[in-house]
Amino acid sequence: MGSHTASAARDKRSRRSHGGITLAEVARLAGVSPITASRALNTPEQVSAGALQKVRDAVQLTGYVPNLLAGGLASSRSRLVAAVVPAIGGGTVFMEMVQSLTESLATSGYQLMLGQSGYAQSREDALLDAIIGRRPDGLVLTGVMHSLQGRRRLQASGIPVVETWDLTPTPIDMLVGFSHERVGTAVADYLHAKGRRRLAIMSGDDERAVRRTTAFVARARSHLGADATLPSVAVGAPSTVGSGRRAFAKLLDEHPDIDALCCGSDVMAAGAIIEAQVRGMRVPADLAVIGFGDLGFSADLHPALTTVRIDGTAIGRQAASFIVERAAGRGVAERVVDIGFSIVERASA
Amino acid sequence: MGSHTASAARDKRSRRSHGGITLAEVARLAGVSPITASRALNTPEQVSAGALQKVRDAVQLTGYVPNLLAGGLASSRSRLVAAVVPAIGGGTVFMEMVQSLTESLATSGYQLMLGQSGYAQSREDALLDAIIGRRPDGLVLTGVMHSLQGRRRLQASGIPVVETWDLTPTPIDMLVGFSHERVGTAVADYLHAKGRRRLAIMSGDDERAVRRTTAFVARARSHLGADATLPSVAVGAPSTVGSGRRAFAKLLDEHPDIDALCCGSDVMAAGAIIEAQVRGMRVPADLAVIGFGDLGFSADLHPALTTVRIDGTAIGRQAASFIVERAAGRGVAERVVDIGFSIVERASA
DNA sequence: GTGAAAGCGCTAACAT
DNA sequence: ATGTTAGCGCTTTCAC
Numbered sequence: 001m002g003s004h005t006a007s008a009a010r011d012k013r014s015r016r017s018h019g020g021i022t023l024a025e026v027a028r029l030a031g032v033s034p035i036t037a038s039r040a041l042n043t044p045e046q047v048s049a050g051a052l053q054k055v056r057d058a059v060q061l062t063g064y065v066p067n068l069l070a071g072g073l074a075s076s077r078s079r080l081v082a083a084v085v086p087a088i089g090g091g092t093v094f095m096e097m098v099q100s101l102t103e104s105l106a107t108s109g110y111q112l113m114l115g116q117s118g119y120a121q122s123r124e125d126a127l128l129d130a131i132i133g134r135r136p137d138g139l140v141l142t143g144v145m146h147s148l149q150g151r152r153r154l155q156a157s158g159i160p161v162v163e164t165w166d167l168t169p170t171p172i173d174m175l176v177g178f179s180h181e182r183v184g185t186a187v188a189d190y191l192h193a194k195g196r197r198r199l200a201i202m203s204g205d206d207e208r209a210v211r212r213t214t215a216f217v218a219r220a221r222s223h224l225g226a227d228a229t230l231p232s233v234a235v236g237a238p239s240t241v242g243s244g245r246r247a248f249a250k251l252l253d254e255h256p257d258i259d260a261l262c263c264g265s266d267v268m269a270a271g272a273i274i275e276a277q278v279r280g281m282r283v284p285a286d287l288a289v290i291g292f293g294d295l296g297f298s299a300d301l302h303p304a305l306t307t308v309r310i311d312g313t314a315i316g317r318q319a320a321s322f323i324v325e326r327a328a329g330r331g332v333a334e335r336v337v338d339i340g341f342s343i344v345e346r347a348s349a
Numbered sequence: 350m351g352s353h354t355a356s357a358a359r360d361k362r363s364r365r366s367h368g369g370i371t372l373a374e375v376a377r378l379a380g381v382s383p384i385t386a387s388r389a390l391n392t393p394e395q396v397s398a399g400a401l402q403k404v405r406d407a408v409q410l411t412g413y414v415p416n417l418l419a420g421g422l423a424s425s426r427s428r429l430v431a432a433v434v435p436a437i438g439g440g441t442v443f444m445e446m447v448q449s450l451t452e453s454l455a456t457s458g459y460q461l462m463l464g465q466s467g468y469a470q471s472r473e474d475a476l477l478d479a480i481i482g483r484r485p486d487g488l489v490l491t492g493v494m495h496s497l498q499g500r501r502r503l504q505a506s507g508i509p510v511v512e513t514w515d516l517t518p519t520p521i522d523m524l525v526g527f528s529h530e531r532v533g534t535a536v537a538d539y540l541h542a543k544g545r546r547r548l549a550i551m552s553g554d555d556e557r558a559v560r561r562t563t564a565f566v567a568r569a570r571s572h573l574g575a576d577a578t579l580p581s582v583a584v585g586a587p588s589t590v591g592s593g594r595r596a597f598a599k600l601l602d603e604h605p606d607i608d609a610l611c612c613g614s615d616v617m618a619a620g621a622i623i624e625a626q627v628r629g630m631r632v633p634a635d636l637a638v639i640g641f642g643d644l645g646f647s648a649d650l651h652p653a654l655t656t657v658r659i660d661g662t663a664i665g666r667q668a669a670s671f672i673v674e675r676a677a678g679r680g681v682a683e684r685v686v687d688i689g690f691s692i693v694e695r696a697s698a
Numbered sequence: 699g700t701g702a703a704a705g706c707g708c709t710a711a712c713a714t
Numbered sequence: 715a716t717g718t719t720a721g722c723g724c725t726t727t728c729a730c
Contacts, residue, residue, distance in 0.1 A: 036701075066724080069484055072724090091646070116448070116451050371706095372707065388715090701728100709721090
């Protein structure tokens with residue numbers, strides 16, 4: 001009698017149906033059951049050659065495109081991965097990672113959904129709802145999630161999470177990043193080794209940039225003495241060529257004698273180089289400039305920009321791999337990867 | 350007896366359930382029916398204050414996040430909008446639009462799903478499948494869809510489509526863009542009005558850039574005579590500072606006497622300015638340079654870059670508005686918007 | 699290799 | 715204002 005009820009329901013042409021082609025129709029055309037059609041599309045090796053061909057013909061004929069909402073609901077695998085970045089604008093260091101992530105995921109049949117957190121942590125709750133609500137098969141965060149509330153919600157959701165661009169002893173789940181402290185230290189050492197002694201810093205005001213700066217200052221003081229002057233300017237995110245120019249102008253007005261400048265991003269460094277040229281300073285003769293990010297234009301500036309390179313492509317690839325492996329049910333051997341960094345020596349420093 | 354079957358099925362704790370909190374559980378906790386809980390979340394004005402409070406308490410208590418896959422399947426409104434861009438990398442003119450689109454959509458409760466087409470039209474079919482399969486409530490394309498196959502599939506899908514960054518007499522659905530021909534013409538006029546007579550062009554090789562270039566050349570010839578020399582270089586996408594430098598170097602080696610350069614993007618223009626400075630040319634005294642896009646850095650170059658400004662923010666806002674209005678069932682008054690462009694006069698030309 | 703039945707979690711459609 | 719019922723289109727489960 002259950003089947004009686006069900007078939008009766010199926011008989012009266014539903015008024016909720018929106019006229020799209022469904023798997024059931026493809027199956028009917030192919031002369032097989034819906035489940036066989038489903039298998040022909042998802043696991044063709046489980047289906048006989050004859051059935052396979054008939055289903056494929058029917059798909060071709062109808063232009064059928066599977067409804068992934070329905071598929072995701074039934075299988076609880078949405079084939080969607082979410083990524084959260086501070087901003088989508090040009091000239092941010094994260095874009096290389098996003099590009100790589102998109103490509104790696106597409107290869108495995110996943111689609112990327114991009115969310116903007118904004119540099120201020122406002123609206124984070126709404127963004128998390130929008131993400132969790134779609135039941136993505138993975139979530140990639142730029143930076144680590146600090147709010148306890150956010151961490152709890154993500155953990156409760158059961159979504160595989162990859163935090164990136166940082167290291168932390170307490171990741172939510174998986175992690176691929178590098179040490180910002182070590183970057184600051186390495187840059188201070190680099191400039192010192194080049195004989196620079198009157199260092200200045202301009203940097204973003206986000207938490208990771210601050211940690212690089214702090215480490216830079218600490219190391220510089222250990223080289224130059226605890227009472228060394230280390231002028232610094234913090235620039236609100238997002239950093240731009242313009243904010244770099246202005247910050248450097250201000251720095252120079254107050255401290256005209258500096259001989260090296262450590263910048264929080266290549267974009268700001270480009271601004272500083274422009275401002276220096278306008279003022280008739282020679283880079284690197286009068287002023288060494290070092291950036292962060294190794295963006296696409298950095299090698300083509302004049303002088304070519306010495307900078308800290310982060311392999312965003314590798315971060316994206318690794319994050320994608322973590323998520324795909326997890327989805328496949330395979331355990332991920334190492335859940336934390338330190339991707340490292342390198343100082344790319346060019347003309348500017 | 351139908352209900353008998355249904356309740357029997359509901360009784361045996363399903364082994365497919367994945368332990369997440371469902372609306373049914375929230376409703377039970379609140380002591381109301383599932384549909385009332387649903388209304389409390391989606392259309393609170395239809396629910397009594399008492400019920401509303403009880404549902405909200407239950408949501409708070411459980412940390413319930415609605416499953417949007419299920420909701421989308423049931424309502425055929427996915428609250429998802431897809432956008433296709435050639436590339437996600439930094440320094441492309443489209444990012445301003447994407448940012449604006451993301452924000453406008455978020456305000457209306459939609460989430461953006463970003464797809465990369467790549468500059469080559471390969472894999473377009475797979476991308477369309479990935480998009481159509483998720484039944485987005487709208488699709489924003491950068492540029493117009495040319496392939497007949499693609500147009501047909503989109504039309505058959507019934508998804509509201511907004512083509513952008515171009516005008517065409519035959520849009521698939523909705524359109525917000527500007528005339529690339531008029532841009533080319535206007536730039537030729539501008540340089541001519543500034544007294545420049547030995548013009549050169551370097552430009553991307555994508556279809557829209559080619560149309561700008563063609564119009565530029567035609568107008569320049571009408572000013573200078575049909576036999577005027579108009580050296581030009583096409584650069585494969587994506588254009589970068591480096592490709593701009595190299596293209597300009599090549600151009601200059603073959604035609605050292607040019608006095609104005611029209612660039613297909615601000616990024617290439619920045620490269621040309623750098624190369625000019627390296628060679629000791631003065632911009633704009635020896636060479637006028639005009640770009641395209643008015644990217645974030647353009648006003649802060651030295652000299653500040655004269656360029657063609659496209660209001661990407663307006664494009665994104667308009668596209669979002671088109672889609673949201675369509676989803677609300679309201680007819681969109683004007684389905685085609687010419688957003689125009691302007692030449693921003695700065696120091697470089 | 700193939701299929702019938704029973705959901706996945708939600709909302710539209712009709713009650714009341 | 716609230717509830718009942720019947721799906722949305724797919725896949726899992728279990729049986730053959």
